[in-house]
Amino acid sequence: MNHKHRIAHRLTLLTAATGTAVLLAAGPAAAHVEVESANAQALAQNVEIAFDAESESDTAGISEIRVVLPEGIAPADVSYGEGPKGWEFTVNDDGWTVKGAALKAGVNAEYSVVVKQLPDAKELAFKMLQTYGDGRTDRWIGLDESDENPAPVLKLKAAAAGATPIGSPSPSASEPVTPTPTATATPSASKPSVSDEKEEDGLSAGVWVAIVAGVLVVAGAVTILVRRRGDVTGE
Structure with missing residues (x-):
């Protein structure tokens, strides 16, 4: 092997080693659906959460996204924010669905929802089914970071001091309350009988x-x- 061939061989080995190092450094696969919020804090109220579902088809556009809510958020406590023009938002038993006319191939589906109150948790995983106009469905439902199809996860900051879940009894709730007279407590003599x-x-x-x-x-x-x-x- 002459000098030039040895140099070319070394460059090939170096390129292969560099590529392997990059793949190893990449670690677990990144989610193909991003989720973020400017107020990602436990027990925060009226929080807007934005989703960016990446299009992974060269031939068809995204037409529907179905989300399964994490524990601690009721479907009735979620409302629609913004989304693709003409798309509609509906609440399901376990989450919500946004759908409409298929977007152009290669265009991401970006939309947002507003949650009445976030639960007292460290992170929230939103399982998601992403459907295209040709019927293809990508399932972003993995709860393990090493999963090939991980669900998008929203990291939450610790709850603010004094924050409590909506509906929790207030400190004064234990104080005795004077009962309000009802119709049954009114003396019968106050109103004549039929006879x-x-x-x-x-x-x-x-x-x-x-x-x-x-x-x-x-x-x-x-x-x-x-x-x-x-x-x-x-x-």
């Missing part, structure tokens, strides 16, 4: 009984007098 109202509209039942009795007595007396007069006339 009372009827009696107030006319004479009471006792008065009517006395009147009827008086009429019967008078009628009886008149009958007796008529009979006696008849007897006297007959004599």
Whole structure:
């Protein structure tokens, strides 16, 4: 092997070694869906989270992205921020879906959502299914950093001092509270019953009984007098 051939051979070995070193230094595969937030802090409220789903198809564009929420965030507590023109946002039992007309091939799908409150955690992994117009689906669901298809992960700062989950009882909640009177606590005498109202509209039942009795007595007396007069006339 002459001098030139030895140099070329060494350069080939050096290039191969350099390439191997770069691959080893790269470590675990990077997520192909990026997630970020300007307020990525545990228990923060009304937090906007942005997603950037990389297009990995040269022939079809992204048409749908389905996300499974991490523990601690309810689907009802997520609303749509911004996204591709014409795309719609719907809430699922375990997360959400954004979809619409397929984007151009090679164009990333960028959109954002707003979360009512982040949970008290160190990081949040958003499992994601990315579908293209031709039916292809990329599954970014791995929870291990070494996974070939890792889910995008949002790192959170520790909660601010005094921050509490929405809905937690306030310090004054344990103090006794005077009950508010209800309809059942109102005395029944304050409102007349149906029978009372009827009696107030006319004479009471006792008065009517006395009147009827008086009429019967008078009628009886008149009958007796008529009979006696008849007897006297007959004599």
